[in-house]
Amino acid sequence: MSTSADAYAKARAENRAAFVGYLPAGFPSYDGALDGLRALVDGGVDLIELGLPYSDPVIDGVTIQAATEQALRNGTRIADVLRTAEMAAAMGVPVIVMTYWNPVLAYGVDRFATDLKSAGATGLITPDLIPDEAGDWLDVADAKELDRVFLVAPSSTPARIASTVAACRGWVYAASTMGVTGARAQTSSAAPELVKRVREATSMPVGVGLGVSNRDQAAEVASYADGVIVGSALVRCLLEAPDAKAGAAAVGALAAELAAGVRSAR
Secondary structure: OOOHHHHHHHHHHOOOOEEEEEEEOOOOOHHHHHHHHHHHHHHOOOEEEEEOOOOOOOOOOHHHHHHHHHHHHOOOOHHHHHHHHHHHHOOOOOEEEEOOHHHHHHHOHHHHHHHHHHHOOOEEEOOOOOHHHOHHHHHHHHHHOOEEEOEEOOOOOHHHHHHHHHHOEOOEEEEOOOOOOOOOOOOOOOHHHHHHHHHOOOOOOEEEEOOOOOHHHHHHHHOOOOEEEEOHHHHHHHHOOOOHHHHHHHHHHHHHHHHHHHHOOO
């Protein structure tokens, strides 16, 4: 099974950054999510970040909140997310699940890890879990050989960066701005310095997320980061589309634009 780090290694071998695309499971429907994920892959994504819908998404902005709320109204449950991960993994690129920690606790950490591994996903991004409180997950992820990706931010102290990257397996997620997710008119001026600081603490790849929405922004972030993470702009393609087919087409078109930007940077 490929790991999410393999996506970064493949991109590095091609002298470029990796393109990481986020979509939530169950939105606009179970099948609609799969169509969107297929469009991502066809558009050139290197790594799929699959969102597990949760009722209290504390770092997500209005776009992703609207999508995950609809997914929950559709009845999306963890079993559906795992089934989506399995179908997505069969599309030919690695899949990592982004989830808040409460659903994993409710499901059972060991059980979740076992089922995640069986589904073919590479591991978890856990935005609201800090390494200090992740003892069970660290042990289980080691046992199951699953990637564990924690977040750093511009406000992270050197000590916090050091402890966070020490707990990561695979790569590090650098949140480029303070605040919730969402496409922005300009990328963060703090992100290059944050990437530099993280690289002083680890040799693992550093992916930058929060705010990228077009080719030029993707190229800008790809010029200094190992990965360009895009979520809200892709989700918005599905939110604003008149139907699921049009939404998937819009996702594919934007993914191709973003992939071209990432590949033009170096």
